[in-house]
Amino acid sequence: MSVIVIAHDDAGHVPDAVRSALAQGERVAEVIAVDDASGDGTGEVLDRIARKEPRVRVVHHTLNSGGCGTPRNTGLRLATAPWVMFLDSDDLLPPGAVDRLLAAATRHSADVVAGACVRREIPDGREVRWQPQLYETEALHEDTSAHPELLRDTVSVNKLYAREFLDRHHIRFPDGRFPYEDFVFTARVYAAAARLAVVPDPVYVWQVRRQARRLSISLARDTIGNWRSRVAAQRFAVHTLAHGGHGGLADAARVRFLEHDLRMYLRELPLRSAEYREAWWTDTRALLSGDPRMEQAVKSASAPARWAALTVLAAPHPPQDDGLRRLAALAGRPGRLLPPYALGRAGVPVWSEELPAELAGLEALTPCELPVTVDAEVTPGPRTRVDLTLHDLYGRLRAAGPESVDLELVDRATDRVGLSVRAAWTDAGEPVAGPGKDERHRHARWTARVDGLALAGLTASHPVAAWDVRARVRFRDGSVNETTVRALRPGLRRVAVPHARRLVVLLQPYATHDGSLAFRVAPGVRGALRIAGARAGRVLRDRLPARPDTAPSAPATPAPPVRPAGDPT
Structure with missing residues (x-):
């Protein structure tokens, strides 16, 4: 199989990533390391590794692509093995990962094999499994379009792909500066009705460095451009599924976005500037309104996500102070509905007296499900x-x-x-109501x-x-x-x-x-x-001064020129 490692300005971490791929044994026929025009010596570090290890092939982009999609596509174009896997320069493959994935691929005649992804917080070492409920036992899903729950895992790197399957369905990552490219790639895999096997074993270590000087795209959520990039990728993914004839999967992707992405950004909203909050609120109201399919997704989401979305729709501007903290608590995991509790017309529970968005479905929740x-x-x-x-x-x-x-x-x-x-x-x-307080x-x-x-x-x-x-x-x-x-x-x-x-x-x-x-x-x-x-x-x-709060440029740009690594000297 081929392991495609992508790197940009990561000379300190990329050797460990490449070594973790080589340590998988001879079943890894080649490691294709794509240096996306680094300026910190990453390319030279990779060249030194390649001179000592014949299984490593290094490719250097002469122009930086601005994202992860183009270097991964470069690696796919050059891969020669029947199976491929992706690895980012600051992550690791745990021992035995490739053996477990390839064994499952053979056992199930699968197009794609997915395993558990472990998020490891650096430096404290805390490890949390990503979407653990999807990887409790080994299973085969003969048609991914019939399993909308799989859409909860949008990560591309914890999976092994048959190169013939990707080529046959023309599945590639978006090129150029396209944050959250995994959303689109994964949607294309699911839309192609892949025969997908899952194994419960950890096959990828996603190392999260929250204190790094340069945060990864998924962690740098403090600019409005980051939210807009995520929304753009989500829309692209939904479009891919819907126009591929998988309307049910597209609807499931909308619900997943409300359950995961909307709640995550709402939890962090009290930490943001007033300007960010206003822009985020305006963008999110536009996302949630005007699309009948999204309106249905709001109704189908769990109570915390549903109530949060309805509250955003009901208010033209973000709430202040206590109201913002109440929304963040509702978006938590588990969600908490903080007092005070208000009733609207006909005694219907509402978000607040000032903002009477109905808490639809409260009466149907069991005591175990209530956001106490x-x-x-x-x-x-x-x-x-x-x-x-x-x-x-x-x-x-x-x-x-x-x-x-x-x-x-x-x-x-x-x-x-x-x-x-x-x-x-x-x-x-x-509590006794004070003067002028309503019962x-x-x-x-x-x-x-x-x-x-x-x-x-x-x-x-x-x-x-x-x-x-x-x-x-x-x-x-x-x-x-x-x-x-x-x-x-x-x-x-x-x-x-x-x-x-x-x-x-x-x-x-x-x-x-x-x-x-x-x-x-x-x-x-x-x-x-x-x-x-x-x-x-x-x-x-x-x-320290804040980073400029700008949206990214247009997602699609031509692939940069590529030059092969020089001969060993």
Whole structure:
């Protein structure tokens, strides 16, 4: 098989990528490394590797293409093996990946074989599987057009492709500067009704460097041009599916966009400038309106995505402050519907009194599915205390009967539960409405106290561990609603806790960007210095001038000239 490695100005990482492909063994007949006109010595690094390794062939673009599609197409044009796979210069193939993919391809006579993609956060090492529900067991999908759930995985690099299949259906990436080119390529594969096998094994390590000086396209979401590029790629993908005779897949792609992309950008909206928010809101309203198929997708989406989209459509301008934070919380995973809760005409639940967008479908949700809100006030110390408040949702929780809550601390790097404590809910009744307040704003509440948490004793896989806080709300009938908890600001203060073995442990409760409670636990003086250094780095980055907020140029541009690598000297 052929592994196509693409690189631009990545001399520090590309050797590891190429070595990870070569380490797959002799079943990798060739590694085609395409240098997209780098200026940092990447091309020379690749040439040195090629002089020592006969399986490596290097191609140098003399002009930078501006995207990932053109260098991948160059590699496809030059590939000679019957199977191809793509690898970015800052990622890795885990040991045995090619063997597992090729074995499944033979076993199932597949056109495409997909495996699990692991997102690895650098430098803390946290690993999270991408779309894990699609890769739980080995399976064969004889016609991808009959499996719309596959559209949730838009990544092209965790898949092995039969080159004959790609050539027969003329499947290539968009050329030139076309961010999110994977959306289009994957749509073309699915529209061709590929015979696709999936394996549960990890076959690709996607290394995410959020603190890198130059962020990848998928991480650089702080410009309006990034959102416009994503929308343009989404529209191109939907067009590909619809005009290929797969209207059902096109509709599924619209729903996927609402469930994943819309919610992701909404979660981050409070972090953006007023100018960005206004432009994003205007663009998104235009995307959601005027297309009957998109309007139907809004109705078909899950409650959080549906309500968020309806709220955007109902408001000509983005909300401010609390309204924006409520939207970010609703777009979270899991989504939380924050109080206050308002009723519109005829007692119908609505987003707010000022913005009466109906919360369509609320009555059909089970207690497990409701976007409940659990607030947390923290008193940190040697025996940390957390006071919880559970808010009712239009009487739905009172009818279900909340009985207890399991508060869990989960290591973000490993998803391991390090601490779990159960407490009983106490009915706190309804808050008394103040003068002039409408009775509709009153709602039931329950409180619980979790006391004596010895957080300084937690052991983790990283010197400065981040622990997310989850709440499992248990109801009278045995059902469980799992959610995160909202951090209330007053208790978010850093404390140093004495420890017999570690001398001191720095404990820092904080709110994540969507308002969820988390803890940093740093043992010893070294850990405390790491937290201080990270804070100093964030302050420095905040003071750096922002990047220009411009949209990308037109997506399609001619392929750049290509010259072969020079002969070894």
